[in-house]
Every structure is written in structure tokens, then in C-alpha cells.
Amino acid sequence: MQNLHIELNRATGVPIAAQISTAIGASIRSGRLYSGARLPSWRDLSAQLGVARGTVRVAYERLIDEQLIVSRGAAGTFVAHQLPLSSNADIRDLRSPLPDFFVHPFSQPPLMFQMGVPAQDMFPVSLWSRLTSAAAREAATVGSVSYPDPRGELALRTEIAAYLSVARGLSCSPAQIIITNGYTGALGLIIHALGLIKQTAWVEEPGYPLTRTALAIAGLDTVSIAVDEQGINVDNGIARAPDAALAVVTAGQQAPLGMTLSLSRRHQLLEWAGQNNSWIIEDDYLSELQLYGRAAPALASLDRYGRVIHIGTFSKTVSPALRMGFISVPAEHTNHFADVAAALAPASSIVTQLALAQFMRKGHYMRHLRRMKRIYKHRLELLRHSLQIPAATEAMAGLALLLKLPRDTDDKMIAQQAAAFDLAPTPLSSWYAQTQHKQSGLLLGVTNITETGLDANCEHLRHLIAQSS
Numbered sequence: 147m148q149n150l151h152i153e154l155n156r157a158t159g160v161p162i163a164a165q166i167s168t169a170i171g172a173s174i175r176s177g178r179l180y181s182g183a184r185l186p187s188w189r190d191l192s193a194q195l196g197v198a199r200g201t202v203r204v205a206y207e208r209l210i211d212e213q214l215i216v217s218r219g220a221a222g223t224f225v226a227h228q229l230p231l232s233s234n235a236d237i238r239d240l241r242s243p244l245p246d247f248f249v250h251p252f253s254q255p256p257l258m259f260q261m262g263v264p265a266q267d268m269f270p271v272s273l274w275s276r277l278t279s280a281a282a283r284e285a286a287t288v289g290s291v292s293y294p295d296p297r298g299e300l301a302l303r304t305e306i307a308a309y310l311s312v313a314r315g316l317s318c319s320p321a322q323i324i325i326t327n328g329y330t331g332a333l334g335l336i337i338h339a340l341g342l343i344k345q346t347a348w349v350e351e352p353g354y355p356l357t358r359t360a361l362a363i364a365g366l367d368t369v370s371i372a373v374d375e376q377g378i379n380v381d382n383g384i385a386r387a388p389d390a391a392l393a394v395v396t397a398g399q400q401a402p403l404g405m406t407l408s409l410s411r412r413h414q415l416l417e418w419a420g421q422n423n424s425w426i427i428e429d430d431y432l433s434e435l436q437l438y439g440r441a442a443p444a445l446a447s448l449d450r451y452g453r454v455i456h457i458g459t460f461s462k463t464v465s466p467a468l469r470m471g472f473i474s475v476p477a478e479h480t481n482h483f484a485d486v487a488a489a490l491a492p493a494s495s496i497v498t499q500l501a502l503a504q505f506m507r508k509g510h511y512m513r514h515l516r517r518m519k520r521i522y523k524h525r526l527e528l529l530r531h532s533l534q535i536p537a538a539t540e541a542m543a544g545l546a547l548l549l550k551l552p553r554d555t556d557d558k559m560i561a562q563q564a565a566a567f568d569l570a571p572t573p574l575s576s577w578y579a580q581t582q583h584k585q586s587g588l589l590l591g592v593t594n595i596t597e598t599g600l601d602a603n604c605e606h607l608r609h610l611i612a613q614s615s
């Protein structure tokens with residue numbers, strides 16, 4: 147129990163049981179021990195502290211009396227979920243990370259219109275539970291006390307390499323694949339591996355706010371390059387920051403507007419990177435989840451110079467709760483990336499990796515994607531039908547419908563007001579870095595649309611929009 151630090155002093159005359167209960171109580175009150183955390187058994191703690199078991203029992207009983215901990219018999223002793231009010235002031239004072247970006251609570255079911263999360267009701271619960279328990283058994287029997295391969299399990303890397311070649315037109319070997327903690331984990335690994343700190347990076351405008359934030363935290367300078375109907379404007383990038391070391395692009399479906407980077411822009415971008423020894427990060431966050439038409443092959447598939455690092459994630463296609471993503475690295479750089487992964491960013495839980503490998507190997511992944519595309523198209527139509535707005539004011543934007551608003555409309559305020567109805571539209575303006583480029587609009591995620599209540603919710607939205615203009 148890493149958060150439990152108890153120092154006993156036998157010289158003070160304070161009974162040992164009281165010292166133990168005071169130390170644990172202080173850890174709970176300060177928030178170092180969280181609600182629900184499990185405490186060591188009497189036996190383990192007494193052995194650790196070199197005291198009698200009865201002493202620990204007395205200390206625990208005192209904490210139970212203070213309602214700081216609860217005993218659940220054979221299951222163990224836990225920090226209480228409902229702490230007495232005076233106890234958790236520090237916990238309440240803690241804010242959650244990046245509050246401007248993560249505006250919805252973590253680990254909660256998605257709200258209607260929320261972007262960036264797959265359909266909650268379509269997650270294959272029993273199949274996934276079966277695969278995970280089989281994977282947990284496998285992980286517990288084979289090499290259960292060995293360090294796993296920091297690049298990720300070969301079984302999963304093999305499935306991903308095969309998938310990339312079939313579905314994204316990108317041929318690479320399992321050796322070029324490294325498993326990461328989603329897109330975010332991949333970004334950290336790449337920045338370190340390429341030594342990009344203090345360098346300049348092109349990012350898309352509008353673009354994924356977390357990419358900008360992550361690069362800034364890692365010490366890069368970002369230059370926002372506007373996108374048009376063909377995707378990122380490479381001429382503009384070359385004019386403004388010709389020597390940038392990096393460009394991060396969502397080539398498949400621009401985030402958030404959804405257009406595909408045109409073929410001529412792809413060649414132009416690759417040429418620039420090749421001539422300039424710059425890097426391109428391809429954020430393939432939606433993979434082949436394109437509702438209409440066929441998804442374009444990955445940008446990395448056209449890369450003759452070996453300058454594109456392709457990032458894939460299972461956050462949109464299966465679930466962000468897996469925290470599972472990967473990178474595909476140009477062949478000549480794989481050893482270096484593997485060293486960096488081993489030193490700084492080893493692959494995530496092997497149980498989830500093995501379950502995912504089976505999910506892919508048995509054909510469930512492709513089936514799941516086909517099914518999700520069908521369902522999302524249907525949900526999009528339901529939304530369009532209920533919204534009843536002129537076609538000119540809406541546009542498809544990846545897995546969201548963009549409802550365009552006049553430029554001076556305060557879309558952030560509408561989104562805040564919508565929260566009172568448990569609705570979570572995303573304001574388009576928050577995807578822009580520069581005020582002079584800002585457009586106003588609401589991005590309505592289609593993945594968690596349900597027929598029940600949809601008409602009423604669309605009515606609330608229309609009302610809030612009308613009020614604000």
C-alpha cells in the first residue's frame with residue numbers, strides 16, 4: 147500500500163495503536179488514501195510494523211468508530227466511501243486534470259451529443275468479459291512474474307500489422323508496431339524518441355485541443371495552420387514555419403471538421419517533410435470509421451522518405467476505457483523507438499492486450515466496426531430528422547453533426563446551458579487556437595443518440611440557440 151506511511155516512535159509514550167490510527171487517519175484526511183482504498187490486513191500490517199496483530203486491530207477499530215474505514219469481513223478493510231464531512235476537505239479541493247478540456251466527469255456514462263466516445267449501449271459486454279477473463283488466466287499462468295515486452299505483446303502487434311495492411315493500406319511488420327496508452331501515450335513516446343522538445347510543430351486550426359496542450363506541455367512551440375476543404379493548408383505551413391520539425395495531422399478525417407486530406411496535399415506534405423527532414427505524426431483516431439464512402443488509406447502508406455509516424459487508437463473503435471493505442475514506426479527507427487518505450491513508456495496492461503488480440507484474431511473487430519458504422523449512420527439520420535434545421539446550417543464532421551452558428555454566437559455559453567438538460571454538445575470555437583479564425587457552432591456526437599427523448603432534447607437545443615442570438 148504505497149500511500150500508507152507509518153512511523154512509530156516507542157519513546158513518546160503514546161500507545162502504539164493510537165500512533166497507527168492517527169497516521170492512517172491523517173493519510174485519509176489528507177487524501178493520500180482515497181475512498182474505497184483497501185487497507186492491509188491486520189496480519190500484513192502487524193508484520194510490516196513489527197507489532198502484535200491485536201495492536202493493529204485496536205487501531206482499526208478506532209478508525210471504524212470514527213467512520214473513516216469500514217470492515218467488510220473476509221473481503222477486507224477499506225477506506226469509507228462516505229467520509230465524515232470534515233475528513234475530505236483536501237480531496238474536494240483537488241481539481242481534476244485539464245478541466246478546460248475534460249469538461250465531462252471521468253468514468254461516467256456519456257451524455258447525449260457527447261463527442262469522442264463510442265456507443266455505450268453497443269459495447270460487446272459479455273464477449274469482452276469472456277475474452278478478458280481468458281486473457282487474465284493466460285497472463286496469470288504464462289510468465290506471470292516476468293517483465294512483459296515493453297513494445298507490447300507480439301500477438302497483438304501481429305494482429306494490428308495485419309489490420310493496417312488490410313484496412314488502412316499500410317504494410318508494415320509487427321516489429322514496427324509499438325503498443326501505447328492510446329493516442330496520448332503515443333504522443334509522449336514519439337516526442338521523446340524524436341527529441342522534439344523545444345522544436346516547432348504545425349498543428350491544425352481548428353484542431354484537437356489536447357494535441358496542442360500536450361505539445362506545449364512537452365515544451366514544443368505550436369504554429370496553428372488553417373485547414374480548408376482539402377485539409378491542412380501546406381503552403382500556409384511552409385510560408386509560416388518552413389523549418390518546423392513536426393506536423394501533426396488528422397489526414398483520414400480532420401478533427402473536428404471531418405474532411406479527408408486531399409491526395410495533392412498529402413504529396414505536398416510528404417515532400418516538405420522529406421526535403422526538410424521534418425516528421426509527420428498521422429493521428430488516425432477514427433481509423434476506418436467513416437460513415438459514408440470508403441476511408442482513404444493511411445497517409446503513412448504513401449511515405450517514401452520514412453518520415454511518418456502513424457498513430458492508431460482503439461478509443462473510438464472499441465472504447466477509450468481500454469487505454470489502448472499503437473504506433474507504426476518507419477523500419478529504420480524501430481530499435482530506437484523500442485528502447486525509448488522500454489525506458490519511458492512501456493506498453494499497457496498485458497491482459498487487455500491479449501483480450502484485444504483475440505478480439506481481432508477471431509474477426510470480432512472488423513464485425514464490430516461494420517456494425518458500429520451501420521448504427522451510427524442510423525443515429526445520424528434520427529438526429530437530422532429530429533433537429534429539423536436547414537441543410538445549409540449543418541455538416542457531417544467525423545462522428546458528429548456540426549450545427550453551424552453565426553460567427554458571433556457564444557457557443558461555449560450554449561454548451562454550458564445545455565449541461566442543465568444533461569446534454570453535452572461541444573462548442574466548435576474551443577477547437578480554435580487563434581481568436582481571429584474562430585467559427586461558432588455545436589458539434590453533436592451521434593454515437594450515443596437514442597430515440598427516446600431525442601425530440602425534446604433537440605427542442606431544448608433549438609431554444610437555447612434562439613435565446614442566444
Ligand SMILES: Cc1ncc(COP(=O)(O)O)c(C=O)c1O
Binds near residue numbers: 330
Ligand atoms: C483528434 C483525436 N485524436 C486522438 C484521440 C484519442 O485519444 P486517446 O487514444 O488518447 O483516447 C481523440 C479522442 O477524442 C481525438 O479527438
